Amino acid sequence: xxxxxxxxxLPLEDDRRIKTLSxxxxxxxxFFRNRLAVAGLVILxxxxxxxxxxxxxxxxxxxxxxxxxxxQQKAFAGVSVNEAFRFHxxxxxxxxxxxxxxxxLALQRKQESLSYQNxxxxxxxxGTDFYEISVGDSLIGFACxxxxxxxxxxxxxxxxxxxxxxxxxxxxxxxxLQDGGVYRGDQQLGQxxxxxxxxRAEGVQISQSFRRQVADAIENDKKTFTYEEKxxxxxxxxxxxxxxxxxxxxxxxLTRVWDAYASPSRAHPxxxxxNGMDMLTRLMYGGRVSLVIGFLVVLISGTIGxxxxxxxxxxxxxxxxxxxxxxxxxxxxxxxPVLIILGAAMDALRVEPQKRMLLLMLILGLLGWPxxxxxxxxxxxxxxxxxxxxxxxxxxLRVSRRIFRHLLPNVIPQLIVVCTMSLGSTILTEAxxxxxxxxxxxxxxxxxxxxxxxxxxxxxxxYWFVWLxxxxxxxxxxxxxxxxxxxxxxxxDPKMKR
Amino acid sequence: xxxxxxxxxxxxxxxxLVVMFIIYALLRSLPASYVETMAIQLSQAPGAKPYDxxxxxxxxxxxxxxxxxxxxxxxLKNLLxxxxxxxxxxxVPVTQKFSQVIGISFVMGAIALVLEILIAxxxxxxxxxxxxxxxxxxxxxxxxxxxxxxxxxFATVLKLVFSVKLGWFxxxxxxxxxxxxxxxxxxxxxxxxxxVLPIITLVVVSVGSLMRHTRTNMLEVLxxxxxxxxxxxxxxxxxxxxxxxxxxxxxxxxxIIGGSLPGLFAGALITETxxxxxxxxxxxxxxxxxxxxxxxxxxxxxxxxxxLLGNLLSDILYAVVDPRVRLG
Numbered sequence: 099x100x101x102x103x104x105x106x107x108l109p110l111e112d113d114r115r116i117k118t119l120s121x122x123x124x125x126x127x128x129f130f131r132n133r134l135a136v137a138g139l140v141i142l143x144x145x146x147x148x149x150x151x152x153x154x155x156x157x158x159x160x161x162x163x164x165x166x167x168x169x170q171q172k173a174f175a176g177v178s179v180n181e182a183f184r185f186h187x188x189x190x191x192x193x194x195x196x197x198x199x200x201x202x203l204a205l206q207r208k209q210e211s212l213s214y215q216n217x218x219x220x221x222x223x224x225g226t227d228f229y230e231i232s233v234g235d236s237l238i239g240f241a242c243x244x245x246x247x248x249x250x251x252x253x254x255x256x257x258x259x260x261x262x263x264x265x266x267x268x269x270x271x272x273x274x275l276q277d278g279g280v281y282r283g284d285q286q287l288g289q290x291x292x293x294x295x296x297x298r299a300e301g302v303q304i305s306q307s308f309r310r311q312v313a314d315a316i317e318n319d320k321k322t323f324t325y326e327e328k329x330x331x332x333x334x335x336x337x338x339x340x341x342x343x344x345x346x347x348x349x350x351x352l353t354r355v356w357d358a359y360a361s362p363s364r365a366h367p368x369x370x371x372x373n374g375m376d377m378l379t380r381l382m383y384g385g386r387v388s389l390v391i392g393f394l395v396v397l398i399s400g401t402i403g404x405x406x407x408x409x410x411x412x413x414x415x416x417x418x419x420x421x422x423x424x425x426x427x428x429x430x431x432x433x434x435p436v437l438i439i440l441g442a443a444m445d446a447l448r449v450e451p452q453k454r455m456l457l458l459m460l461i462l463g464l465l466g467w468p469x470x471x472x473x474x475x476x477x478x479x480x481x482x483x484x485x486x487x488x489x490x491x492x493x494x495l496r497v498s499r500r501i502f503r504h505l506l507p508n509v510i511p512q513l514i515v516v517c518t519m520s521l522g523s524t525i526l527t528e529a530x531x532x533x534x535x536x537x538x539x540x541x542x543x544x545x546x547x548x549x550x551x552x553x554x555x556x557x558x559x560x561y562w563f564v565w566l567x568x569x570x571x572x573x574x575x576x577x578x579x580x581x582x583x584x585x586x587x588x589x590x591d592p593k594m595k596r
Numbered sequence: 597x598x599x600x601x602x603x604x605x606x607x608x609x610x611x612x613l614v615v616m617f618i619i620y621a622l623l624r625s626l627p628a629s630y631v632e633t634m635a636i637q638l639s640q641a642p643g644a645k646p647y648d649x650x651x652x653x654x655x656x657x658x659x660x661x662x663x664x665x666x667x668x669x670x671x672l673k674n675l676l677x678x679x680x681x682x683x684x685x686x687x688v689p690v691t692q693k694f695s696q697v698i699g700i701s702f703v704m705g706a707i708a709l710v711l712e713i714l715i716a717x718x719x720x721x722x723x724x725x726x727x728x729x730x731x732x733x734x735x736x737x738x739x740x741x742x743x744x745x746x747x748x749x750f751a752t753v754l755k756l757v758f759s760v761k762l763g764w765f766x767x768x769x770x771x772x773x774x775x776x777x778x779x780x781x782x783x784x785x786x787x788x789x790x791x792v793l794p795i796i797t798l799v800v801v802s803v804g805s806l807m808r809h810t811r812t813n814m815l816e817v818l819x820x821x822x823x824x825x826x827x828x829x830x831x832x833x834x835x836x837x838x839x840x841x842x843x844x845x846x847x848x849x850x851x852i853i854g855g856s857l858p859g860l861f862a863g864a865l866i867t868e869t870x871x872x873x874x875x876x877x878x879x880x881x882x883x884x885x886x887x888x889x890x891x892x893x894x895x896x897x898x899x900x901x902x903x904l905l906g907n908l909l910s911d912i913l914y915a916v917v918d919p920r921v922r923l924g
Contacts, residue, residue: 430615432899443626569749576744
């Protein structure tokens, strides 16, 4: 190729001054002059890099689950105030439930005595909410609302201590009472309180000191308190529930949970999905699945379409008739409903996700070929009648050579255009099926099934990063194929002037 | 022409029979999940017959105990006598359910089609009348974006913007919560409001292909000799485009639009499902996922017939509109 300077030195009529461009170069020029087509090409390159290179570069795996430590409030204990009298029969005596109920009635009516089964019981108040129960002169028990927690010391001890407490005394015999605590010398024997502390969590036993801590916290109206146990300090929060008239004691514990729906951060640029998997990684792997499915499906339907369309167009006659009727039949089979039915059937059969993906490709391929076959047949039918084909026939070329060297190259442009366009629509179909939960299944990601989560209204409103990027990727990829296909169609058209 | 139509009808019926057989075979060879689920439920009732007995009985009841070919002919005979069977999922005759839900689908489809034509044809002509202008690029890109939009994604974005953020429309359904208490006009507006988003979705997703068709045809027409003549006569550009070119683009447009008329009854499966509009699309989606063979069979056959009818209609229209075309 002479350079520009040489060209100018050549005489005007020299052939070398005329640039001759091959049809391929012309086509390429027309293609690259189309701004939309170039935009499409750029988009597609980016999508491929994103899915295939990005997926290889990103440090996470497609099924890698991330966890986070979460502070969870777990119910530890419930605290309520004892409002009912408790009956303490003296040794050797019993106070049966019916009698207890009768006595409670009597106490409510402020009666001092009652008869039950021919016996007369007297209830003598000897302290605040403290009643002695006697028959004649002998004491058979007592009833009070305070409760003693501590060492088992026997009924007589309970009687003395509780009575002293109910009367507000600070000592009784050798025992000392201070703030509800019962001491003998310096040793604490137990605690008197109206609070009932019940364990809520499994395997928890309420200790004396814990009870005291709770009582202290409630008395001082504290929201939180710490409790030392075996050298460990645990923090509890206290909250009053008016409906049940009780306080609940909750402990904050660190729990390991799936890091679901984490907002975008440095570690996860697009956050995480409902299973705690990295969204960006899923998106890249999803792109692989969507693009690979698209290509394989178009490969299948393109091959079938080319062979059958070519055969029908070239041979004509009854072969053509037969193939075209088959095409008609396939054209009529409604593809979306059939895909939905097959998807539901695979759900029912519990087909493995991997096998399912292969089947999906086969089905999509088998449903896609009639359009391609019809287009090619039409093209070949018209090309066959043209002079250059008559020339190949008259120059005695073999049939295979005529078809493959002279006929097919002329339909390749149309084939490329229709395949590019159907790549886009195949990716759309696959995504729609996956979105409905009938296509590619978890654990595999596809742009459609990533968006599937949006049927959860909470995800739709609050977690845009779960579904919006997948949708945008999908639109961009399909748009890229459509732009390129459209550009190729214009570029291949020899009638186009530019 | 009458002869041609008769011949085409004959071929169509033949194709339809084959398609029906394929559909029937497909539905029959599926795991009869519906019958099995029902048999499990029935056999769990206290004192009920065992599962196997129920399966046999149900298969017999639903005509699933005969061979594929025999079953097909039984089905065919039923169809020809107007007996479409009862839907398993909805427990009413298929035709009854169909007539309940077809109306709303048709209304939706018709409004969407009218809007599509009103948008696509003028824009397509605008784009073609000045090829490679900025306007042309914008319109072509817009059409391609519409084609590339996945229905479910676009519908979701619409829902987020108009239902969640702005609160103008409900997320799902055909009628609002207090529909029964509304006046007749209130009922009408309530339904209309619920149809806005689905119709926007339908229009945006499918307007692109009609727009591209219009543009391509217009470009072709604009290269014709009579257009050059018209321009050479010194006619104003407006007159050339509207009177000379547009009328000739109408030929392929009328055939395309005419061919899509039967499709109005097909319903919009995905859109209706996304918005839970109780039309034929959503209803049959439920039926298909539940393995309801009679309803699915009816719907698929109906769709196949509509496709055939559409093709036939567009071919006939082609001959009617374009006097140069003779059918035969």
